[in-house]
Amino acid sequence: MRKVAIIGIGQVPVREHWNKSLKELASLALLDALQDAERDAIDGLYVGNMVSGKLSEQEHLGALIAEYAGFTGIEAIKTEAACASGAAAFRQAVLAVGSGYKECVATVGVEKLTEFSGLSTSDALAQAADADFETSLGLTFVALNALLMRRLLYERKVNRDDFAYFPMLAHRNAVHNPNAMFRHEISREQYRKAKMIADPINLLDSSPIADGAAAVIVVPAETVDVKNKRVVDIMACELATDSIALHDRQELLRLRAVEQSTRKAMQTAGIEHKDVDLFEAHDAFSVMTVLSLEASGFMRVERALQRAKENDFTVTSELPLSTMGGLKGRGHPVGATGVYQLVEAVLQLRGQAPGPIQVPNARIAMTQNIGGTGATVVTTILKSRNEK
Amino acid sequence: MRKVAIIGIGQVPVREHWNKSLKELASLALLDALQDAERDAIDGLYVGNMVSGKLSEQEHLGALIAEYAGFTGIEAIKTEAACASGAAAFRQAVLAVGSGYKECVATVGVEKLTEFSGLSTSDALAQAADADFETSLGLTFVALNALLMRRLLYERKVNRDDFAYFPMLAHRNAVHNPNAMFRHEISREQYRKAKMIADPINLLDSSPIADGAAAVIVVPAETVDVKNKRVVDIMACELATDSIALHDRQELLRLRAVEQSTRKAMQTAGIEHKDVDLFEAHDAFSVMTVLSLEASGFMRVERALQRAKENDFTVTSELPLSTMGGLKGRGHPVGATGVYQLVEAVLQLRGQAPGPIQVPNARIAMTQNIGGTGATVVTTILKSRNEK
Numbered sequence: 001m002r003k004v005a006i007i008g009i010g011q012v013p014v015r016e017h018w019n020k021s022l023k024e025l026a027s028l029a030l031l032d033a034l035q036d037a038e039r040d041a042i043d044g045l046y047v048g049n050m051v052s053g054k055l056s057e058q059e060h061l062g063a064l065i066a067e068y069a070g071f072t073g074i075e076a077i078k079t080e081a082a083c084a085s086g087a088a089a090f091r092q093a094v095l096a097v098g099s100g101y102k103e104c105v106a107t108v109g110v111e112k113l114t115e116f117s118g119l120s121t122s123d124a125l126a127q128a129a130d131a132d133f134e135t136s137l138g139l140t141f142v143a144l145n146a147l148l149m150r151r152l153l154y155e156r157k158v159n160r161d162d163f164a165y166f167p168m169l170a171h172r173n174a175v176h177n178p179n180a181m182f183r184h185e186i187s188r189e190q191y192r193k194a195k196m197i198a199d200p201i202n203l204l205d206s207s208p209i210a211d212g213a214a215a216v217i218v219v220p221a222e223t224v225d226v227k228n229k230r231v232v233d234i235m236a237c238e239l240a241t242d243s244i245a246l247h248d249r250q251e252l253l254r255l256r257a258v259e260q261s262t263r264k265a266m267q268t269a270g271i272e273h274k275d276v277d278l279f280e281a282h283d284a285f286s287v288m289t290v291l292s293l294e295a296s297g298f299m300r301v302e303r304a305l306q307r308a309k310e311n312d313f314t315v316t317s318e319l320p321l322s323t324m325g326g327l328k329g330r331g332h333p334v335g336a337t338g339v340y341q342l343v344e345a346v347l348q349l350r351g352q353a354p355g356p357i358q359v360p361n362a363r364i365a366m367t368q369n370i371g372g373t374g375a376t377v378v379t380t381i382l383k384s385r386n387e388k
Numbered sequence: 389m390r391k392v393a394i395i396g397i398g399q400v401p402v403r404e405h406w407n408k409s410l411k412e413l414a415s416l417a418l419l420d421a422l423q424d425a426e427r428d429a430i431d432g433l434y435v436g437n438m439v440s441g442k443l444s445e446q447e448h449l450g451a452l453i454a455e456y457a458g459f460t461g462i463e464a465i466k467t468e469a470a471c472a473s474g475a476a477a478f479r480q481a482v483l484a485v486g487s488g489y490k491e492c493v494a495t496v497g498v499e500k501l502t503e504f505s506g507l508s509t510s511d512a513l514a515q516a517a518d519a520d521f522e523t524s525l526g527l528t529f530v531a532l533n534a535l536l537m538r539r540l541l542y543e544r545k546v547n548r549d550d551f552a553y554f555p556m557l558a559h560r561n562a563v564h565n566p567n568a569m570f571r572h573e574i575s576r577e578q579y580r581k582a583k584m585i586a587d588p589i590n591l592l593d594s595s596p597i598a599d600g601a602a603a604v605i606v607v608p609a610e611t612v613d614v615k616n617k618r619v620v621d622i623m624a625c626e627l628a629t630d631s632i633a634l635h636d637r638q639e640l641l642r643l644r645a646v647e648q649s650t651r652k653a654m655q656t657a658g659i660e661h662k663d664v665d666l667f668e669a670h671d672a673f674s675v676m677t678v679l680s681l682e683a684s685g686f687m688r689v690e691r692a693l694q695r696a697k698e699n700d701f702t703v704t705s706e707l708p709l710s711t712m713g714g715l716k717g718r719g720h721p722v723g724a725t726g727v728y729q730l731v732e733a734v735l736q737l738r739g740q741a742p743g744p745i746q747v748p749n750a751r752i753a754m755t756q757n758i759g760g761t762g763a764t765v766v767t768t769i770l771k772s773r774n775e776k
Contacts, residue, residue, distance in 0.1 A: 061468075062476075063631075072629065078468045099489075131445045241460065241463065256461065375448060
């Protein structure tokens, strides 16, 4: 398989976009990425989206967005893997170019979630879980994560209030990201007083639903000047799955698909944990952040909570986390999230992140997009062409 | 890109499967295909499905089906491209193996459509069209095809009653296919008297909604014995798109994505029209059959209608059509249809079709899966290892 690289990135601010349709949001991000790449054509489009059928009464997003963006005729499909739809679409783009079959393709992640009743959005998101054995019992998506968090508190005797430091970090970083939804800090006191959503998960443990679209342009690495420092090389992109229903997992707190996709990605990239200069984790809920830090092999849950408390995940720390706000601060337009993570990692690797949240000398970034409660996980490792 | 081949096929009968869930249907087809392939493992799963979110309240089919079929952990995603979802998923499987990244993957097309009110199924299928400018005006999917047929009758002065011969052929072939839904013949008289659904499309012009699942196993061609006559080589698989809304097409009756994907597929395969021994067309409506015969470059609409009248598309004709019943006779479980077409083509190329519908000495088969009113088209060319 030939090596592939990202040469362009685009995004629309994560907001409540009631005045823009799916195809408008997606096209804006796509055209933004093409401009950034200084290209005017693509020969393939891979759309990541989860719930357009259920909420917007629109499927067939591949052809729809290809046409609206001005590329009628090209190969275009939609990929769905719940909240990991964006990175799953990126994985198809990597395969298409890596196979030698395509020369310049786009991945667009797009989602509209806010223009509907909260109830129907909750229903739509619950489709990431098992309809027969989880959602049919009335379990929402936050409720499933609450089961995980309750078990974690019980098994590992950790302090619930210590989870506060993850959303606090995310919000602090989001302040500087113009595309983030929540550009304000939150305090430990606010976290402690936050409304309980599904005990023990409170409002500030939960990333917000949002509308948004992000895009990246992928080409063969050999076709771009090796000295072009705007280019970011894709060292690895690995997708793994696990049981969809929580009750089918042998160890509830062990995210096996995170373990597997991280291990494979690091193997393919030929790197170790210490080489990772920043980690865009899937912090849909703060419990998911600590579980994925553990399953990725970075550190145990207890250590993660301790380091967060010591404010040791900032952009100048050893392992910067959620540098542009993460899902919690930037917002979580589900099918688009995986692509936002990639866009943000590229900004960091190019040295183009806003000053206060630029990771100094970032050379290797890892992004991780999780679908369901860990049933689909895509781990991507990107490398800057800048020397350290 | 390395060459790829199909080594196993599986299907469940197309029926109203009210007692089987999506994951059960999909797993049955997948395990059937693995048994046929004499394999017990896969390293990737590509699921084609269109409306599980809208109708079954279940997304995330990749991880769901991988687990239920006993392959927890493997890479698995869902691909959606309206009625072309099945072949679009197959296209991803071809890329995954062709790229050198995967060694043995499955494509499963699965759909459940009958267990719901007819109204909600119609709504779900209409999501293949443009929600903003077509379905919002009340246009259903059959209505869009009726617009095409009415325009065809007007522009080309063809006789509506002559369309009868396509469903008649499909039903005649379906009689011998144990997996088909409608195993009975229909007469010209029945067609003439059939209830009008969306004038000028009547009930017998329309393929039936159905439940079903079909699967194929794909491996690198070089890894299987060249003399193994059960193996079918994939000569080409090409996906193209067109405007999603009919009013955006420059020429309403010209299916450009059919033209483009057929041209590219034939080029890649290095074959001409005369080399095709059978054509599994996307006969969702009889108007689509004649338009795709024309756009594929086989013959003009007038000639297609004439040849159908002369009963010149049977399995012993120059160009056998819908040999196992097509969408009309076999049934049209939308996201599964593209994979059923592949399974049927493989049966023909292996010489395993039921006697009366076996195409004698079939060596090259072409299948064509169409999403929307021609907005996504996947054309696949398969080749038998049997000598003529």
